[in-house]
Amino acid sequence: MNKWFGIGRLTADPELKYTPNTGTPVARFTVAIDRDYKKEDGTREADFIKCVVFGKLAETVADNLTKGRLVAVEGRIQTSSYKASDGTKKYITEAVADKIKFLDWPKIDNNQIENRQEADEFMPVNDNEEIPFGDEDTPF
Numbered sequence: 001m002n003k004w005f006g007i008g009r010l011t012a013d014p015e016l017k018y019t020p021n022t023g024t025p026v027a028r029f030t031v032a033i034d035r036d037y038k039k040e041d042g043t044r045e046a047d048f049i050k051c052v053v054f055g056k057l058a059e060t061v062a063d064n065l066t067k068g069r070l071v072a073v074e075g076r077i078q079t080s081s082y083k084a085s086d087g088t089k090k091y092i093t094e095a096v097a098d099k100i101k102f103l104d105w106p107k108i109d110n111n112q113i114e115n116r117q118e119a120d121e122f123m124p125v126n127d128n129e130e131i132p133f134g135d136e137d138t139p140f
Helices: 056-064 110-115
Strands: 004-010 015-018 025-038 044-054 070-083 089-102
Touching: 004 044, 015 056, 025 056, 044 056, 044 070, 056 089
Parallel strands: 044 089
Antiparallel strands: 004 025, 004 070, 015 025, 025 044, 070 089
């Protein structure tokens, strides 16, 4: 069985390309995943996992994810090789993603909020403001 799961942050914006023959969307990105243990100085090391995703999901990733976003990636590990221009054989190991879950909200500044039609949905609630709640709102 070849199944891989990882949770981490994107190290850069995804790169979206299209295959030459079929025009299939392909997005590539790298996820930094902290290791469970800390070094003696209290810092953590991270692994940088190269990921690739195809099709509609690739376009969704490219349109919505940016550097620093927290994601969960589910897929499989795939290895391949190619001959470099200098004649040496190069090997690639990457996670081919089947599912990607966005685990945080994008950071938006105030100017972007003002420009959104649905800005009211993203505005924080004032803790001192009373919110009306009646019996008809009770689900039970």
